[in-house]
Amino acid sequence: MTEADPSQTVTEVKRHLDGREERFETELVYRARGALVVLYRMPDSPWGPVDSYGCYWADRTYVCYHMVRPDTALDVGREIVTRFDVARDIEITDGEVRFRDLLLDLVVEGGVPRWEDEDEVTEAVESGLLTSADAAYVVRSRRTLEQGHGRIVRDIRWLLTRLGRLPA
Numbered sequence: 001m002t003e004a005d006p007s008q009t010v011t012e013v014k015r016h017l018d019g020r021e022e023r024f025e026t027e028l029v030y031r032a033r034g035a036l037v038v039l040y041r042m043p044d045s046p047w048g049p050v051d052s053y054g055c056y057w058a059d060r061t062y063v064c065y066h067m068v069r070p071d072t073a074l075d076v077g078r079e080i081v082t083r084f085d086v087a088r089d090i091e092i093t094d095g096e097v098r099f100r101d102l103l104l105d106l107v108v109e110g111g112v113p114r115w116e117d118e119d120e121v122t123e124a125v126e127s128g129l130l131t132s133a134d135a136a137y138v139v140r141s142r143r144t145l146e147q148g149h150g151r152i153v154r155d156i157r158w159l160l161t162r163l164g165r166l167p168a
Contacts, residue, residue, distance in 0.1 A: 008027075008028040009025055009026065009027060009028065009095070010026050010027075010028050010036065010038050010095060010096065010097060011023055011024065011025055011026070011095060011096045011097075012024040012026055012038065012040075012054060012096075012097050013096055013097070013098040013099075014099065014101055015089075015098065015099065015100045015101065016100075016101055017100070017101070017102075017103070017124060017129050017130065018129070024040055026038035026039060026040045026054060027039040027040075027041075029053065029160075029163065029165065030159065030163060031092075034057060034058040034059055034092065035055075035056065035057050035058070035092070036054075036055070036056045036057075036092045036097055037053055037054065037055050037056075037156075037159065037160075038053070038054045038056075038097070039051060039052070039053055039054075039165075040052045040054060040065075041070065042067070045067070045080075047067070047080045047081070049069075049070050049072065050067045050068065050069070050070065050080055051067070051068050051069070051070045051071075052065050052066070052067045053065070053066045053067075053068070053156065053160060053165070054097075055156055056090055056092060056097045056099070057090065058090050058091070058092050060090070061086060061087070061088065061137065061140060061141035061144060062084045062085060062086050062087055062106075062141055062144070062145060063084070063085050063087045063090065063099055064082065064083070064084050064085075064152065064153075064156065065082065065083045065084075065085075066079070066082045066153065066156050066157070066160075067079070067080045067081050067082065067083075068080060068166065076166075076167060077160075077165075077166035077167050079153075079157075080109075081107060081108065081109045082107075082108045082109075082149075082153050082156075083105055083106070083107050083108075084105065084106040084107075084108075084145050084149060084152075085101055085102075085104075085105050086101075086102040086103070086104040086105070086137075086138050086141040086142070086145075087099040087100060087101055087102060088100050088102060088134070088137055102121075102130065102134060102137065102138050102141075103117050103120045103121045103124060103130070103138075104116075104117055104118065104120075104121050104138050104141070104142060105117055106142075106145045106146075106149060108149055108153065113146075113149060115142075121135075121138060
């Protein structure tokens with residue numbers, strides 16, 4: 001397992017249901033077949049300076065942002081919050097990661113999970129913005145995350161520790 005060249009950038013392209021796209025320039029941390037980890041530094045987050053590790057898998061129903069204290073903090077590597085976004089059509093290429101956001105997010109803070117944007121999912125289904133297939137996909141992803149979010153976070157932290165990004 002080797003760490004990626006930190007000078008290499010990857011653009012995250014988040015596609016919204018209304019057709020908007022958001023683009024974020026990130027630093028490549030790790031790449032494997034069908035998987036990608038990038039770093040997005042957030043100096044002014046609501047929690048203060050944060051390193052957000054974006055984790056993407058081409059074969060999963062979500063993307064994950066694992067936010068920790070940066071290497072300039074006394075408590076380097078301490079988990080601040082982890083957010084899972086239900087997503088589909090996740091595409092990983094050399095210079096980009098693209099996905100379609102399906103609104104529902106699971107936020108885990110202090111070990112306590114909570115769902116966000118459930119009302120937006122309901123409204124999108126009622127308005128037809130989310131298809132019945134998308135709604136079923138959201139339900140499956142929710143079940144997956146409810147059962148496995150803790151294991152997923154442990155796996156991410158294990159990888160980041162092996163890569164020297166988090167203290168052992």
